[in-house]
Amino acid sequence: MLVKGVCRALRKRVTASDVARRAGVSRSLVSAFLNSTPGITVSAENRAAITSAIRELGYTVNVQAQSIKTGRSNCIAVYGDVYNALFLQLVEGVQRASGPAGYHVLLYGQGRNMEGREGLTALYRQGRIDGVITLDFPEPLNPSWEEAVREWGIPYVTVEGIPASPEILSVETDYAASIRQALEFMEAEGWASPVYLNVLPSDRPQTRGDRQRLEAYESWMREKGRQPRVYPVPDEPWSRRRGWWREWLAAQKLPLGVLSNWSRGALHVYRAAHEQGLQIGRQLFVMSADDTERVSRHMIPAVPCIEIPYGEMGEAAFALLHQAMAGRGGTAGVASAGDGANVAAVASVGDGANVAGAAGAGNGASVAGATGASDGADATGAAGASEGASAAGVDGVRCAANGVHVERAANAAPKNAAAEIRRVVEARLFTGKE
Template structure:
């Protein structure tokens, strides 16, 4: 085997100390290196074919240069967040360990051991908006792990979250459909579970709806609550739509609801964008641009949220931001105007 080229070899060839080579490679703050010296070091590195020993540097710095991304691989929103997260990490010289799961919460705790073993430097997770596991939050704090939750821990100030302003997103959706129709918006509120319950995001959306309607002198009770069923009762959607005064302006908290409105309009021979105007306040199913006609929506910018999560994790690791600073990172929503 060929002898491995070391930083000593680079220093000897460039005629400098090993400390200068390290300063050039790591851009060490407080050590000034002239452009002539920097050029000599870089030329020596190229001629010798020197490669940084990442494992050794990690041991010296106490970092693995790797973050773990935890989430449900079946959730397209996790993949969107991951795109933004990985982009920022790559630019910063960090690797991303993809830790996909099918909602197995026990898998989160495997990441604790990886952090203790210095195989990762921090964790980001894409959570449901109602996620607030106190045991996990306590484990993060006790182990002093740099951690960011995208969408979770909305009401727990002890955990750093990246959140969109869901109340503002509903008001933006209502402003847009009001501008287009001047009709009092009807709110179709979709919820999950066997009993009527809303997560934090949808509670904020409803609050935004109620405030907006009152501000415009309209009745905030023009609301229908529909359960997100695997086998949707289409007749129920058709029945509600049949009772609406046309032309109707409908806002749904989920794109799932907008899709059901499209189906009901088809059955009743109503024209989307003529008889019934529809808008969604999310992009969960990633179908808004492909519906016919394409659906306008206030969409959650998960790529940007991933980038901001990576930025904060790096600040935690470098010490630019204290782990005690768990200030929520607020992200504005994005209005996507399409044909409908």
């Protein structure tokens, strides 16, 4: 069968030579302009001509060529369980921080198999990524993976993992403190002796985070002179556990306060209460220690919960990773902020090249100017900075995010700036009344 159609020629990639011809200058002068080559002055007239040619032709820097020259891909890998809703929240935060800094994110998902990280090592050795962020269970990291990170010098940050080596950067939250926060809120609301639903994962052992939550509940209850009441229940679909939930709730003495370690437990209690005609808020008060499914605000009434801010943890992880990548030389720091945070000016430099500021900010963040540099980047309108420079008296990287605590290791500091090695991001309380 003959198919008729219109064949359009593929548009040829615009090169620096094309820019030179359009601007009426030499190829070497265009290169000097793009790279801010030391010792070569580009007149205002030629700068205007080159800038105009770039705009008219739609020229962009050849990233592959730039990568060969700089040894950087401006791409990072984010690794985790793609079936885990928390991982997607983490990726959102990483993208918010990395995008304004000029980095692309490679989603390296391994399904529910949390091994298979050899590919990450290969990608780094091939120069296809500049660093790695992983979302791990709150447990010790795989020793072979830690060894690979150290052996190849991979800039790396674990979110929630427990590194054995002090060289590994990490971001985590304080699960014990979050449970105490929930219990104090429940007590203030008049539910001083809640029972604890310990929802158990069906595909793995409980993690350190699960254990910290349970221990914090038991400790808090004993401190108050009350008897802890813990009900372990497998994490199974409602259709399979419906009878158990109905029987469990029917056996409880009302009124009853319930704190579930996972949001699914709280939702199952809501369903059982609805089927038995019980009123949430009067006969039952239900709270969750997380909001994995992001449905707490949409329930009627809303489910009070502790929100683990994986988005902010992603932002914090990228800030640490960028710091680690800066320590290798080449492009340096980025400013990143969480909601409402203010970030001061940051100097970002490569091998003598200048580029308009690499400053990243989250919702509501304000950034007070940044200078940056990346070898081979367009310098139009940018304030120049030589290698090792700092802006407005600010050295290295500064990241501000609501509720973020920072530990620093002076002996790991690149270019006289104290290097952050660990961040603890505080959980947030959602009262259900907002």
